[in-house]
Amino acid sequence: MVQKKLLIPGPTEVPVDILLQQTKPMISHRGSEYTALYTGIIDKVGKYFNTTQFSTVHTASGTIWMDIAGRNIVKKKALGCVNGSFSERMALTIRDCGKEVDMLNVDWGKAIKPEQVLERLASGGYDTVTVCQNETSTGVRSPVAEIGAAIKKEHPDVMFVVDAVSSAGGDLLEPDKLRTDILFTSTQKCFALPPGLSIGICTPAALQRAREVPGRGHYTDLIAIYDYYVKNKQNPTTPNISLLYALDYQLSRMIAETPQKRYERHAAMAEHTRKWGASHGIEMLPERGYESVTVSTMRNSLQKNIGDLNKELGKRGYMIANGYGKLKDVTFRIGHMGEWTLDEIKALLLNIDDIWGF
Numbered sequence: 001m002v003q004k005k006l007l008i009p010g011p012t013e014v015p016v017d018i019l020l021q022q023t024k025p026m027i028s029h030r031g032s033e034y035t036a037l038y039t040g041i042i043d044k045v046g047k048y049f050n051t052t053q054f055s056t057v058h059t060a061s062g063t064i065w066m067d068i069a070g071r072n073i074v075k076k077k078a079l080g081c082v083n084g085s086f087s088e089r090m091a092l093t094i095r096d097c098g099k100e101v102d103m104l105n106v107d108w109g110k111a112i113k114p115e116q117v118l119e120r121l122a123s124g125g126y127d128t129v130t131v132c133q134n135e136t137s138t139g140v141r142s143p144v145a146e147i148g149a150a151i152k153k154e155h156p157d158v159m160f161v162v163d164a165v166s167s168a169g170g171d172l173l174e175p176d177k178l179r180t181d182i183l184f185t186s187t188q189k190c191f192a193l194p195p196g197l198s199i200g201i202c203t204p205a206a207l208q209r210a211r212e213v214p215g216r217g218h219y220t221d222l223i224a225i226y227d228y229y230v231k232n233k234q235n236p237t238t239p240n241i242s243l244l245y246a247l248d249y250q251l252s253r254m255i256a257e258t259p260q261k262r263y264e265r266h267a268a269m270a271e272h273t274r275k276w277g278a279s280h281g282i283e284m285l286p287e288r289g290y291e292s293v294t295v296s297t298m299r300n301s302l303q304k305n306i307g308d309l310n311k312e313l314g315k316r317g318y319m320i321a322n323g324y325g326k327l328k329d330v331t332f333r334i335g336h337m338g339e340w341t342l343d344e345i346k347a348l349l350l351n352i353d354d355i356w357g358f
């Protein structure tokens, strides 16, 4: 198998030293060694995200948190802000959980704005708002801090659930500042780990809401997860211990790099990618000022065959991504997340220049 450099919006490259952490011997998930591992991880999550909110690591990919939100947080009716495939998935998942959802639909490529959310909330009847902070399909970064402040000022009882699957660990996100009630992410993106774990950070108000909501399921029962942690400092079901070794190790690396420096590294990669596009007449899909720092979604302005490009890139050891969902044929995406550096992005773009004959 030829190893390709994955410049796609996840899973992203996992450095070998992180991969190797998974070869440590298995331990009991009910023993003191595991308790030390897991509580250490939770401490590091709190440190990285600068919060004392309840944090938990679930053995499931990030989508589980859409089910958790639907089953634990939405009492009756949610406002699902939809500006791409993943925010749409969140709204549909809540509906699948048997709750009502109204969608605030904005054009794909546009961000969700606080005034749009407030306007819809004014009609009343919503107990939850969901937003995808970094829409991986469109490469749009919504102003979650402004949305959170607006919601909490006017509607303090409305829960604010934010998908940060493709941004947390790269973009600068502090749940206390964003005023989120649940902020969740997956570890195969900016955390540069293999897929299989997700992290959720929950306010006391979210936990209080969950206690009042029946039908929370089993694997998705936030209160069962919380109560078990408070009592035993472990998880209620068997976690993926191998991946947790890797997460523990990577969190130490991330803290050493610092959230600010990680953000700056991601922002520099995104800026360079946008400038490269502009210099070739390739337009960005996101509206200006709301571009993601972890994935650049570009219009296929030059009408190139992205499949052919990827084949050629593959021969040179690289891979980028096609558009996602209904944007498949009209956009392409360059993922610059996790442990990639500006030099790697420059090298990728030089290869594209060479293949396209610029």
Ligand SMILES: Cc1ncc(COP(=O)(O)O)c(C=O)c1O
Pocket (backbone or CB within 6 Å): 009, 010, 061, 062, 063, 064, 086, 132, 134, 135, 136, 137, 163, 164, 165, 166, 186
């Ligand atoms: C913004 C966003 N939300 C949710 C998901 C789903 O996450 P997972 O595949 O970890 O379940 C993804 C995956 O790409 C995503 O990019």
